[in-house]
Amino acid sequence: MNLNLLFKELQRNALSFTLWTLVISVLVSLTMSFFPTFLQNQSKVMGMMTVIPKEALQFKGISNFSDMLSPLGFYSVNNIIYMMVLGSIFSVVIASNIILKEEYNKTAEYLMVRPITRGEIFMSKLAVVIFFIFLLNLVTALIGYSTIKLVHSGPFNSKSFVVLSAYTFLLNTLFGAAGLFISTLVKRPKPITTLGIGMVLFFYFIYTLSKITESATQIGYLSPFKFVRLDAGSPEYKLEPWHLLYFLGISIILLTISYRIYRRKDIYT
Amino acid sequence: MNQSVIDISDLSKYYGKNRGIERVNLVVNEGEIFGFIGPNGAGKSTTIRILLNLIFPTRGTAKIMGMDVIKQSKQIKQLVGYIPSDANAYASMKVQEFLSYCLRFHKAKEDIPRMNDLASRFELDLKRKVSELSMGNRKKVSIIQSLLHRPKLLILDEPTTGLDPLMQSRFFELLTSENKQGMTVFFSSHILNEVQMLCKQVAIIKEGKIIQQENIDTLRKKQLKKVHIVFENQSAAESFTIRGLEQILNRMDRQLSFMFSGNINQLVQHLSGMEISNLIIEEPSLEEIFMHFYQ
Numbered sequence: 340m341n342l343n344l345l346f347k348e349l350q351r352n353a354l355s356f357t358l359w360t361l362v363i364s365v366l367v368s369l370t371m372s373f374f375p376t377f378l379q380n381q382s383k384v385m386g387m388m389t390v391i392p393k394e395a396l397q398f399k400g401i402s403n404f405s406d407m408l409s410p411l412g413f414y415s416v417n418n419i420i421y422m423m424v425l426g427s428i429f430s431v432v433i434a435s436n437i438i439l440k441e442e443y444n445k446t447a448e449y450l451m452v453r454p455i456t457r458g459e460i461f462m463s464k465l466a467v468v469i470f471f472i473f474l475l476n477l478v479t480a481l482i483g484y485s486t487i488k489l490v491h492s493g494p495f496n497s498k499s500f501v502v503l504s505a506y507t508f509l510l511n512t513l514f515g516a517a518g519l520f521i522s523t524l525v526k527r528p529k530p531i532t533t534l535g536i537g538m539v540l541f542f543y544f545i546y547t548l549s550k551i552t553e554s555a556t557q558i559g560y561l562s563p564f565k566f567v568r569l570d571a572g573s574p575e576y577k578l579e580p581w582h583l584l585y586f587l588g589i590s591i592i593l594l595t596i597s598y599r600i601y602r603r604k605d606i607y608t
Numbered sequence: 609m610n611q612s613v614i615d616i617s618d619l620s621k622y623y624g625k626n627r628g629i630e631r632v633n634l635v636v637n638e639g640e641i642f643g644f645i646g647p648n649g650a651g652k653s654t655t656i657r658i659l660l661n662l663i664f665p666t667r668g669t670a671k672i673m674g675m676d677v678i679k680q681s682k683q684i685k686q687l688v689g690y691i692p693s694d695a696n697a698y699a700s701m702k703v704q705e706f707l708s709y710c711l712r713f714h715k716a717k718e719d720i721p722r723m724n725d726l727a728s729r730f731e732l733d734l735k736r737k738v739s740e741l742s743m744g745n746r747k748k749v750s751i752i753q754s755l756l757h758r759p760k761l762l763i764l765d766e767p768t769t770g771l772d773p774l775m776q777s778r779f780f781e782l783l784t785s786e787n788k789q790g791m792t793v794f795f796s797s798h799i800l801n802e803v804q805m806l807c808k809q810v811a812i813i814k815e816g817k818i819i820q821q822e823n824i825d826t827l828r829k830k831q832l833k834k835v836h837i838v839f840e841n842q843s844a845a846e847s848f849t850i851r852g853l854e855q856i857l858n859r860m861d862r863q864l865s866f867m868f869s870g871n872i873n874q875l876v877q878h879l880s881g882m883e884i885s886n887l888i889i890e891e892p893s894l895e896e897i898f899m900h901f902y903q
Contacts, residue, residue, distance in 0.1 A: 451662055
């Protein structure tokens with residue numbers, strides 16, 4: 340790892356990180372601020388929900404309406420959109436650009452002629468990606484936690500909250516690894532932001548499709564979203580070991596392949 | 609005997625089925641200013657990019673100061689400076705910030721006096737942001753970053769693009785001065801005048817292959833002469849031919865100009881039996897030699 344490159348990358352990506360964190364935090368806080376109103380009007384909302392098709396609710400991540408009556412249930416339903424989908428988009432965007440932008444911005448010829456190995460470049464940039472994904476998750480989780488505490492004075496399972504946050508981090512990290520992987524496959528340098536965002540939305544679409552269509556249940560296993568437990572209100576809620584293995588395994592495999600490709604890749608600007 | 613600084617052996621690079629370079633062999637000795645000339649697409653940048661480990665060769669080896677360009681790339685880059693033909697510094701940085709950033713990779717102390725000296729030589733404001741600079745000023749930044757860490761070998765890929773004539777002249781002065789202090793220069797260009805002005809050794813690359821590697825004076829003297837003849841009558845000019853006539857440059861009325869690679873005595877002897885009113889035999893310019901090789 341090269342500290343000179345690491346600090347410069349932290350500096351270079353700080354603004355983008357701040358904006359994404361701000362947007363997600365505001366969305367999470369705003370949504371949670373509706374929770375007391377939601378509880379007060381639960382009979383009216385319940386009436387509304389009966390009109391909405393079951394599939395449409397499932398598309399939104401609501402499998403059981405009563406889940407939403409707990410602060411954690413309400414948080415997890417909304418969390419999947421804000422923190423999981425948006426967080427994954429942030430992860431894939433930062434990861435797919437952090438190496439590739441040196442090529443399409445034509446700065447690679449200044450960086451790669453320095454006494455630094457490709458392995459050091461890769462590891463330094465990977466450290467920045469993981470740091471920002473972790474920080475985004477930490478800040479948004481802390482804001483989510485504080486907002487829940489603000490809007491709900493009753494008992495609240497902190498352990499489940501931590502597990503849900505861990506799932507979010509693992510999912511975001513996997514998409515970060517996928518972003519890095521795709522960027523190392525690009526031969527002619529150009530931004531692949533749209534491709535990255537498309538990939539996250541595609542997997543989210545597959546996941547929701549598998550939930551609303553019985554015949555498509557199996558297809559859901561192609562999507563990393565399928566391996567996130569969202570029933571945070573459930574008493575048996577925990578981080579499944581095989582889910583942990585899935586996220587870590589896929590992420591490590593993608594990063595190892597990316598590292599190997601990058602070390603032997605022809606760099607064009 | 610001079611030690612080789614660059615030693616390229618049987619180096620080839622293919623892009624799929626397309627040829628980049630083919631079986632390139634090249635030796636650049638310590639202390640030389642070595643010209644590497646060829647038109648666009650001949651393989652100059654491909655060769656340089658392999659030397660800098662930006663791309664990988666299909667086969668063959670390349671060494672810099674005895675070190676393999678792939679396996680010992682990091683050690684090599686500690687000793688090498690590079691001016692790319694077309695690269696951007698980080699637009700959001702100020703010039704001084706960018707230069708310091710580059711220098712820190714070399715674990716070198718920030719040499720402010722040298723940075724200021726180079727900047728004043730090229731009339732470059734270190735406090736300006738890179739994004740605000742013109743193409744010429746960006747090239748100046750590129751020149752300074754390549755020299756700040758006092759490299760032993762400087763690799764230049766079309767280094768004068770964007771520089772005005774005054775700055776070009778200052779750049780050449782700087783190169784000559786650094787060369788006198790021991791720095792070897794590998795100068796890739798298609799602008800032959802600047803190669804002619806600076807380089808002692810030159811290699812010509814054509815369609816991915818080195819077709820000539822020679823001392824620049826020997827290249828001029830040994831091989832080609834430029835001959836102008838004004839004949840007394842037009843028919844003699846039209847029918848003139850001789851062994852060693854390489855390329856007719858101009859044939860008009862009674863005048864004939866051509867490149868000649870044969871024996872000069874035989875030419876004079878041949879002409880002695882003809883009616884001519886003028887004869888000029890001169891050294892061709894590097895450009896003319898270059899064009900000759902590319903015909």
